[in-house]
Amino acid sequence: MSSTAKGSVTVSLDGSNKSATLPLIQGSIGPDVFDIRKLYGELGVFTFDPGYGGTAACESAITYIDGDEGVLLYRGYPIEQLAEKSNFLEVSYLLLYGELPTKEQLAKFDRGVTLHTMLHEQLRTFYNGFRRDAHPMAILCGVVGALSAFYHDSLDISDAKQREIAAFRLIAKVPTIAAWAYKYSIGQPFVYPRNDLSYAENFLYMLNAVPAEEWKPNPVLSRAMDRILVLHADHEQNASTSTVRLAGSTGANPFACIAAGIAALWGPAHGGANEAVLKMLDEIGSVENIPAFIEKVKDKNSGVKLMGFGHRVYKNFDPRAKIMQATCHEVLKELGIKDEPLLDLAMELERIALSDDYFVSRKLYPNVDFYSGIILKAMGIPTHMFTVLFAVARTVGWVSQWKEMIEEPGQRIGRPRQIYTGATRRDVTPLESRG
Numbered sequence: 001m002s003s004t005a006k007g008s009v010t011v012s013l014d015g016s017n018k019s020a021t022l023p024l025i026q027g028s029i030g031p032d033v034f035d036i037r038k039l040y041g042e043l044g045v046f047t048f049d050p051g052y053g054g055t056a057a058c059e060s061a062i063t064y065i066d067g068d069e070g071v072l073l074y075r076g077y078p079i080e081q082l083a084e085k086s087n088f089l090e091v092s093y094l095l096l097y098g099e100l101p102t103k104e105q106l107a108k109f110d111r112g113v114t115l116h117t118m119l120h121e122q123l124r125t126f127y128n129g130f131r132r133d134a135h136p137m138a139i140l141c142g143v144v145g146a147l148s149a150f151y152h153d154s155l156d157i158s159d160a161k162q163r164e165i166a167a168f169r170l171i172a173k174v175p176t177i178a179a180w181a182y183k184y185s186i187g188q189p190f191v192y193p194r195n196d197l198s199y200a201e202n203f204l205y206m207l208n209a210v211p212a213e214e215w216k217p218n219p220v221l222s223r224a225m226d227r228i229l230v231l232h233a234d235h236e237q238n239a240s241t242s243t244v245r246l247a248g249s250t251g252a253n254p255f256a257c258i259a260a261g262i263a264a265l266w267g268p269a270h271g272g273a274n275e276a277v278l279k280m281l282d283e284i285g286s287v288e289n290i291p292a293f294i295e296k297v298k299d300k301n302s303g304v305k306l307m308g309f310g311h312r313v314y315k316n317f318d319p320r321a322k323i324m325q326a327t328c329h330e331v332l333k334e335l336g337i338k339d340e341p342l343l344d345l346a347m348e349l350e351r352i353a354l355s356d357d358y359f360v361s362r363k364l365y366p367n368v369d370f371y372s373g374i375i376l377k378a379m380g381i382p383t384h385m386f387t388v389l390f391a392v393a394r395t396v397g398w399v400s401q402w403k404e405m406i407e408e409p410g411q412r413i414g415r416p417r418q419i420y421t422g423a424t425r426r427d428v429t430p431l432e433s434r435g
């Protein structure tokens with residue numbers, strides 16, 4: 001399904017008799033968009049949109065967000081239903097191919113992905129080159145980029161079969177790379193993947209198992225991990241996905257593109273927020289300190305933000321945050337944690353912020369990361385692994401978006417313009433004459 005013509009918009013330049021008629025187009029849902037591609041050619045002007053808040057950079061049939069209504073759809077299916085009725089591999093199939101799989105399709109896909117869970121043994125040696133205290137995102141970025149040096153038979157992006165194998169390899173190997181980054185940081189032996197376990201179970205197994213003990217999956221924790229993966233699997237043209245698309249638009253290989261996405265995800269304004277939420281809760285310390293902290297957040301000079309709050313697109317609520325909050329309670333109950341001070345603190349912080357005009361008037365609500373950190377902490381996953389986990393989940397979204405872009409007829413290199421504000425043309429004075 002592609003966008004359709006709906007009408008036109010005429011733009012005229014004040015003080016000149018020039019005007020241009022631009023097509024007005026519509027997608028399957030969402031606001032109409034006017035197509036400015038001919039604007040520069042016809043009027044000699046272009047548009048200015050730092051942060052791209054008013055600009056669509058591509059057509060995509062994968063994910064739809066209505067930020068005002070708090071709606072998130074993967075291929076048309078509401079996130080709440082997918083979180084309840086499907087699992088991460090089903091969602092991966094959906095994102096990649098556009099439809100939910102039948103039982104047979106799922107079994108074949110599962111096998112196709114799990115066949116690739118192991119890493120080339122030579123990749124193990126990479127880990128020894130990192131300091132033990134390296135941030136696992138640094139390791140993930142490096143090792144995923146290095147996959148390009150190991151899998152030469154899936155680098156030809158013009159070959160549909162190779163694109164599919166690269167997609168399977170990335171979805172299958174990123175959890176192994178991520179778990180090994182963690183094991184390396186704590187000095188434990190690497191745990192090889194087990195293909196008889198589900199995707200989420202296998203990831204928990206590689207993170208938590210040790211050769212000296214038998215490891216058994218806990219269904220509640222596996223389900224919670226699966227849900228975290230489903231909720232983070234894609235989120236249309238966010239910063240990291242746009243980075244993957246931009247890198248991919250040059251024809252770079254998929255492993256390099258996903259490494260670029262991982263780098264973009266790392267920042268605290270994006271995937272790093274779940275880690276930042278826990279640091280913030282630790283700093284606040286207790287409920288009585290919340291009012292003073294809120295005052296600091298409201299003071300623009302302090303540079304302090306309420307982490308896990310606010311979103312570029314969601315201006316009502318983040319539907320993922322609601323599911324995350326419920327999952328948080330399930331996990332704490334399963335683990336017998338009756339009293340989790342961080343959860344009490346988070347809930348009180350949320351309550352106070354949501355009744356404060358600063359947050360209400362700016363439409364700032366908890367985002368997906370507000371509760372995910374508490375769940376992960378309860379599951380024994382250390383803070384510096386939180387963004388890594390996000391990257392594991394988002395890999396399928398990045399790959400689906402990359403594949404969609406490569407398969408689009410007439411795909412062009414991404415190349416934004418700028419408003420130049422530097423010096424105008426001038427001549428170079430010889431060094432001896434400069435003073």
Ligand code: ACO
Pocket residue numbers: 268269270271273297304305306307308309310311312313362364367368369
């Ligand atoms: N705490 C305090 N004030 C905030 C916050 C916050 N978390 N978020 C936005 N604001 C304020 C801004 O200062 C601005 O105020 P102003 O109008 O008085 O200048 C107003 O709300 C609008 O915010 P913008 O900066 O325009 O929002 P933008 O869309 O650019 O930023 C972002 C969105 C980056 C997510 C921001 O809300 C933020 O930094 N939040 C905290 C980090 C976070 O949780 N990120 C995770 C995002 S979800 C994800 O990546 C999975």
